[in-house]
Amino acid sequence: MRISAAILVCFAIVASAAVQTEKLRNERVAAFDCKLEPGGAMTIKDPSVTVFFQGGSLEITPQGGKPQKFTVKPGDTVFRPAQAGVVKNTGASEIHFARVDFLGAGAPETWGTTGLSPNYKLLFENSYTRVYDIRIPAGTKEPQHTHKNRVVVCLSGAQLKHLMPDGREEPSTLQTGEITWRLGATHIGQNLGATDLWVIAIEPK
DSSP, X not given: OOOOHHHHHHHHHHHHTEEEEEEEEOSSEEEEEEEEOTTOEEEEOSOEXXXXXXXEEEEEEEXXXXXXXXXXXXXXXXXXXXXXXXXXXXXSSOEEEEEEEEOSOOOSOOOTTTTOOTTOEEEEEOSSEEEEEEEEOTTOBOOOEEEOSEXXXXXXXXXXXXXXXXXXXXXXXXXXXXXXXXXXXXXXXXXXXXXXXXXXXXXXX
């Protein structure tokens, strides 16, 4: 069977409209940097958290269900349960987001705000994850606190330093758009730079 050049070009356009780059993977999570051009679509299936770097208009169609339309803005953070479906960019500009898929079965325990700095905002918690918003203004530091192992999604980067309980200092700078894995630790975060830090922390259970 012959495939015309026009059809091949069409396939190339559809493929380029959705880009998903794996940024990290371990036994608990897989994290992706995702970009959807207008009209672009990608499939989803695992329980996941999505953090939006850019806003826009989306349509999510669960397998066997009806399309659902959403408007998102930068910083919006959403949990989706395990369900096959398709997410499509129905707006006029690119949508850029991080997606963290949970690979384990989760756990029934509840962590609440235990260990967290009082200036953190707990966004939600369920059997798969605890998710919270961290902001450290330029030139300030936060109280000592404790994190669990986590994915960090950086919405606004900054030059950082961690002050450890034993007196050690560790550089911890994050770049805007970075998606990285950080081990659990107790420390004080200090923003040394001229930009405010804004990150979403996603702790798998």
